[in-house]
Amino acid sequence: MARTIPLERVRNIGIAAHIDAGKTTTTERILFYSGVVHKMGEVHEGTAVTDWMAQERERGITITAAAISTSWLDHRINIIDTPGHVDFTIEVERSMRVLDGVIAVFCSVGGVQPQSETVWRQAERYQVPRIAFINKMDRTGADFFKVYGQIRDRLRANAVPIQVPVGRESDFHGLVDLVAMKTYLYTNDLGTDIQVSDEIPEEVQDLVAEYREKLLEAVAETDEALMEKYLEQLEGGEALTEEEIRHSLRQGTIKGLIVPVICGSSFKNRGVQRLLDAVVDYLPAPTEVPPIKGVLPDGEEGVRYADDDAPLSALAFKVMADPYGRLTFVRVYSGVLQKGSYIYNATKNKKERISRLIVLKSDERIEVEELRAGDLGAALGLKDTLTGDTICDEANSIILESLYIPEPVISVAVEPKTKQDMEKLSKALQSLSEEDPTFRVSIDSETNQTVIAGMGELHLEILVDRMLREFKVEANIGAPQVAYRETIRKSIRTEGKFIRQSGGKGQYGHVVIELEPGEPGSGFEFVSKIVGGSVPKEYINPAEQGMKEACESGVIAGYPLIDVKATLVDGSYHEVDSSEMAFKIAGSMAIKNGVTKASPVLLEPMMKVEVEVPEDFIGNVIGDLNSRRGQIEGQETDQSQSIAKVVAKVPLATMFGYATDIRSKTQGRGVFSMEFSHYEEVPRSVAETIIAKSKGN
Numbered sequence: 032m033a034r035t036i037p038l039e040r041v042r043n044i045g046i047a048a049h050i051d052a053g054k055t056t057t058t059e060r061i062l063f064y065s066g067v068v069h070k071m072g073e074v075h076e077g078t079a080v081t082d083w084m085a086q087e088r089e090r091g092i093t094i095t096a097a098a099i100s101t102s103w104l105d106h107r108i109n110i111i112d113t114p115g116h117v118d119f120t121i122e123v124e125r126s127m128r129v130l131d132g133v134i135a136v137f138c139s140v141g142g143v144q145p146q147s148e149t150v151w152r153q154a155e156r157y158q159v160p161r162i163a164f165i166n167k168m169d170r171t172g173a174d175f176f177k178v179y180g181q182i183r184d185r186l187r188a189n190a191v192p193i194q195v196p197v198g199r200e201s202d203f204h205g206l207v208d209l210v211a212m213k214t215y216l217y218t219n220d221l222g223t224d225i226q227v228s229d230e231i232p233e234e235v236q237d238l239v240a241e242y243r244e245k246l247l248e249a250v251a252e253t254d255e256a257l258m259e260k261y262l263e264q265l266e267g268g269e270a271l272t273e274e275e276i277r278h279s280l281r282q283g284t285i286k287g288l289i290v291p292v293i294c295g296s297s298f299k300n301r302g303v304q305r306l307l308d309a310v311v312d313y314l315p316a317p318t319e320v321p322p323i324k325g326v327l328p329d330g331e332e333g334v335r336y337a338d339d340d341a342p343l344s345a346l347a348f349k350v351m352a353d354p355y356g357r358l359t360f361v362r363v364y365s366g367v368l369q370k371g372s373y374i375y376n377a378t379k380n381k382k383e384r385i386s387r388l389i390v391l392k393s394d395e396r397i398e399v400e401e402l403r404a405g406d407l408g409a410a411l412g413l414k415d416t417l418t419g420d421t422i423c424d425e426a427n428s429i430i431l432e433s434l435y436i437p438e439p440v441i442s443v444a445v446e447p448k449t450k451q452d453m454e455k456l457s458k459a460l461q462s463l464s465e466e467d468p469t470f471r472v473s474i475d476s477e478t479n480q481t482v483i484a485g486m487g488e489l490h491l492e493i494l495v496d497r498m499l500r501e502f503k504v505e506a507n508i509g510a511p512q513v514a515y516r517e518t519i520r521k522s523i524r525t526e527g528k529f530i531r532q533s534g535g536k537g538q539y540g541h542v543v544i545e546l547e548p549g550e551p552g553s554g555f556e557f558v559s560k561i562v563g564g565s566v567p568k569e570y571i572n573p574a575e576q577g578m579k580e581a582c583e584s585g586v587i588a589g590y591p592l593i594d595v596k597a598t599l600v601d602g603s604y605h606e607v608d609s610s611e612m613a614f615k616i617a618g619s620m621a622i623k624n625g626v627t628k629a630s631p632v633l634l635e636p637m638m639k640v641e642v643e644v645p646e647d648f649i650g651n652v653i654g655d656l657n658s659r660r661g662q663i664e665g666q667e668t669d670q671s672q673s674i675a676k677v678v679a680k681v682p683l684a685t686m687f688g689y690a691t692d693i694r695s696k697t698q699g700r701g702v703f704s705m706e707f708s709h710y711e712e713v714p715r716s717v718a719e720t721i722i723a724k725s726k727g728n
């Protein structure tokens with residue numbers, strides 16, 4: 032089957048923002064104006080198409096990243112609406128990994144908010160080109176140029192307005208497009224009657240002149256050929272044409288040099304069609320982004336270009352249980368993925384069969400015969416393929432760059448109420464952890480309890496709720512616990528010797544390692560510097576495995592050991608008695624012996640907390656954060672609204688229940704956000720209590 036739409040006319044885009052900026056409403060409007068749905072869904076009425084989970088509709092928040100497809104101006108637009116709440120950050124992470132462009136939505140009153148910064152960083156991590164959409168222009172206090180300034184200052188982006196709004200707040204009724212120099216005025220509530228003209232309304236003429244000039248300058252700066260023409264124009268030469276500006280703006284945006292800024296009010300149906308135009312005009316097609324990188328079987332780096340004729344390569348970025356069956360969402364990077372075919376999972380070295388392929392259009396699932404390079408869709412029938420796995424052509428194998436999966440910071444114990452619940456629980460946990468790689472399940476070796484870990488209280492609350500509703504598991508849930516970690520502060524040389532040689536076949540494994548503190552965030556790192564075969568090649572991997580396993584529980588209070596580097600420098604073996612198992616045990620012993628001597632310390636997750644309160648409350652809030660062992664890092668006041676904001680680093684251990692506390696301390700007027708920042712050493716006095724608790728005292 033040939034392509035129905037050429038790849039140049041495909042846009043894979045995401046919509047990302049701080050919670051409540053209006054991502055879901057914007058997506059709904061996009062579906063409405065592009066003709067996918069004929070009635071507008073509303074978040075606050077619980078009828079939004081992309082918020083499909085019961086919990087999403089009830090709470091009016093987006094939890095999972097939904098992928099849907101629509102078309103605009105002869106282009107296919109695949110959209111992923113992502114959640115704003117940091118607890119579901121993996122959903123943003125996985126979307127950014129497979130997208131070619133992002134619409135960053137900002138609230139015209141709230142401006143750059145904490146999660147706007149987080150999603151911006153995530154987009155930078157994968158170098159995804161962006162358009163900034165300043166939404167909610169109808170709200171009291173809306174200020175397009177203030178938010179534009181914040182995007183420049185706080186996000187350090189080369190933001191460039193390509194529109195100027197017409198009318199303020201409730202009178203916001205149109206915009207001027209600075210590229211085409213056209214005015215769009217909305218004349219009905221549904222946003223379908225639009226007056227387009229070349230006349231610029233008098234009240235915005237100065238602003239239009241000022242920002243048109245800024246736009247031309249910014250575009251010329253990123254394009255040498257255009258710069259010459261621009262300078263000539265200033266000297267009275269020929270003017271830049273609309274096409275030239277559009278072309279250079281597109282190139283600048285795709286290269287990440289410019290972020291075009293536009294405005295609108297999704298809820299009041301203003302500006303959404305122009306947003307779609309901007310997606311087509313300025314965000315890249317799959318053929319315009321750099322080829323995806325990966326690792327070839329020989330360990331060398333390889334690339335795959337977006338080309339139907341190239342060997343198949345695709346990345347699974349999401350697994351979701353659905354009434355339709357188990358859906359594995361994939362982005363095809365090269366080649367063609369066919370229904371009914373066998374694919375090779377290069378990450379797991381396994382072959383699997385794809386029974387069916389679908390694309391999502393609104394809440395409909397449409398079966399397709401194939402997915403081609405650049406397409407997003409879902410496969411049915413895959414059992415072993417999980418998030419982050421590469422599927423490809425076995426003869427042309429490659430493992431594509433995977434995605435960054437943050438470590439969970441909070442856990443709770445789950446105890447099924449009856450024996451039947453016990454059985455259902457393990458099924459539920461398996462299914463939920465397959466869907467969500469930031470959700471981990473383990474068994475506490477001392478209490479034998481099942482422990483689930485995740486990114487925050489809300490994250491675990493939703494998971495427990497899903498266990499109950501979707502899997503009908505009745506369980507008692509323990510109090511939330513902090514996911515502590517352990518590390519070392521000193522470098523030492525140590526060894527592990529596992530020797531049993533009394534009668535029969537013996538055991539012999541012996542390794543010498545240098546153990547040192549690793550980079551923050553590096554986890555466990557292993558290097559082998561064995562020369563001359565003191566440890567035979569086939570025993571190096573098992574030794575590493577043993578070390579890794581030993582890191583799963585540290586020596587202080589049994590928490591996982593992180594940020595350590597082990598270098599294998601020496602060892603010995605026995606012709607007959609050595610085995611993989613003996614070296615694995617020796618590796619594990621080396622770590623256990625070494626850690627105790629390497630000044631082990633206990634680490635705790637530190638959260639970046641931002642609190643916004645009416646000015647009068649700020650003293651109380653700061654005092655309270657200090658009493659929670661918080662370090663205040665910044666404070667500012669927005670005089671125009673008498674709102675004060677404070678930024679602090681606070682240990683997660685002291686933040687449980689903060690949502691309720693802040694409400695009662697500020698008469699319900701304080702809002703806060705919190706996300707994981709880094710691990711930090713626990714002060715001695717606090718550590719003693721944690722250690723005593725872990726030992727059951």
Ligand SMILES: Nc1nc2c(ncn2[C@@H]2O[C@H](COP(=O)(O)OP(=O)(O)OP(=O)(O)O)[C@@H](O)[C@H]2O)c(=O)[nH]1
Pocket residue numbers: 048049050051052053054055056057074075091092093094113114115116166167168169170295296297298299
């Ligand atoms: N006044 C006004 N309200 C809006 C606008 N867009 C969205 N809203 C409202 O803002 C609230 C949040 O909108 P959503 O679309 O759910 O925001 P979201 O960013 O998807 O939220 P999460 O998915 O929970 O992160 C809803 O009550 C919307 O009706 C707008 O343009 N103007």
